[in-house]
Amino acid sequence: MSVARRTGRRPGGPDTKGEILAAARVEFAERAYDGASVRGIAARAGVDPALVHHYFGTKEQLFLAAMEIPFTPSEVAAQIMSGPQPGTGERAVRTFLAIWADPVKRAPFLALLRSAMTHPGAAALLRQFARRAMLARVVARLDVPDRELRAEAAVSHLLGMALMRYVVKIEPLASASEDELVSLVGPVIQRYFDP
Amino acid sequence: MSVARRTGRRPGGPDTKGEILAAARVEFAERAYDGASVRGIAARAGVDPALVHHYFGTKEQLFLAAMEIPFTPSEVAAQIMSGPQPGTGERAVRTFLAIWADPVKRAPFLALLRSAMTHPGAAALLRQFARRAMLARVVARLDVPDRELRAEAAVSHLLGMALMRYVVKIEPLASASEDELVSLVGPVIQRYFDP
DNA sequence: CGTAGATTTCATCATATGGTGAATATTGCT
DNA sequence: AGCAATATTCACCATATGATGAAATCTACG
Numbered sequence A, B: 001m002s003v004a005r006r007t008g009r010r011p012g013g014p015d016t017k018g019e020i021l022a023a024a025r026v027e028f029a030e031r032a033y034d035g036a037s038v039r040g041i042a043a044r045a046g047v048d049p050a051l052v053h054h055y056f057g058t059k060e061q062l063f064l065a066a067m068e069i070p071f072t073p074s075e076v077a078a079q080i081m082s083g084p085q086p087g088t089g090e091r092a093v094r095t096f097l098a099i100w101a102d103p104v105k106r107a108p109f110l111a112l113l114r115s116a117m118t119h120p121g122a123a124a125l126l127r128q129f130a131r132r133a134m135l136a137r138v139v140a141r142l143d144v145p146d147r148e149l150r151a152e153a154a155v156s157h158l159l160g161m162a163l164m165r166y167v168v169k170i171e172p173l174a175s176a177s178e179d180e181l182v183s184l185v186g187p188v189i190q191r192y193f194d195p
Numbered sequence C: 001c002g003t004a005g006a007t008t009t010c011a012t013c014a015t016a017t018g019g020t021g022a023a024t025a026t027t028g029c030t
Numbered sequence D: 001a002g003c004a005a006t007a008t009t010c011a012c013c014a015t016a017t018g019a020t021g022a023a024a025t026c027t028a029c030g
Helices: A016-035 A039-047 A050-057 A058-068 A073-081 A085-100 A103-116 A120-135 A147-168 A178-193 B014-036 B038-045 B049-055 B059-066 B071-083 B085-101 B103-117 B120-136 B147-168 B176-194
Strands: none
Touching: A016 A039, A016 A050, A016 A058, A016 A103, A016 B014, A039 A050, A039 A073, A050 A058, A058 A103, A058 A120, A073 A085, A073 B085, A085 A103, A085 A147, A085 A178, A103 A120, A103 A147, A120 A147, A120 B147, A147 A178, A147 B120, A147 B147, A147 B176, A178 B147, A178 B176, B014 B038, B014 B049, B014 B059, B014 B103, B038 B049, B038 B059, B038 B147, B049 B059, B059 B103, B059 B120, B059 B176, B071 B085, B071 B120, B085 B147, B085 B176, B103 B120, B120 B147, B147 B176
């Protein structure tokens, strides 16, 4: 009959761990690693901060757990590579933008991008992801010189676009439609896939 | 005859304010706005933290003071625009990379880029700079449709390149020579300047 | 039912941060 | 020499942060 519940386990079988993870993704995506606080994440999950530590140990480990990427790179790569070669650039831009348009899928990437600026671990994750996802799977099968450099140049453009669109929010880029960007940027990036 | 000097003005006429500014640029560039502390900046400048507040008031104002860009956009724009039109892309990349190659010139931009991720004021500065420097001066005189969007797409690529090269430090992009990047990226960006 | 284990919160620590106001030493002007 | 302005530091404050250990409540299984 107490109004304010005190300590102890709470009834029902809620996936509290999952809620903490979701809250962490949002907070990390919005404020980056350093700016997000365990307290803020706990508050968003409606939970005591100590519970976060109980489940994930340290903030660092929570970050790593929250950065699980929400799709399979092989599928994405397949999607980009399927179709006529001259359309590869456009398909790459379209696929990239589609992922970033979905807030749930975008969150880990935004978090990674924001956190990479100050957190070396996040930078390492981003580096590794760029290599694995883009380079190893997409460009590896193209017969061009300087494959790696070209792949990274292409990723540079895509990441820069995400940066300007979703972080810096410069206009008209931030409000441009996906189709508009695909037809503008696609043919340009295509040059990195051509001989 | 005291070994450890206590409070009070110190002899000589050192440009302490300037040293604080320089220290601030380095710290902000390395750790971004939130990560850089007034104490850290003061320590790097060999000065008491209170002196920083004495000169600049708040951390925010210190940041603004430290972000004075170290070159004149008009000159840069002139440099990019002078020469045959088909070489505009390469000149843009070369000019951009030259600025980023100089640690002193790079510092404010790195600071801006890093801080824009979490600090809305920094994002606004970056946005405004991208507009003023690149768009208004370089692309305005080109006779292409979607001038603004094209300009921002070009800036996206350049910023993304800086991001991958100087923050994420992905290889081989981070170690590639400027010439290599100019000849690879220049012709690609050129497409944004063509009809 | 009873108890072992899992879940959840409370209270608390040590530390770092941005910021303020008073005190002290040095310069520069007259 | 004297004195006002300036430069510089010291000693604090209030607050936020990541982290820990003990206590309380609930579920599951015998």
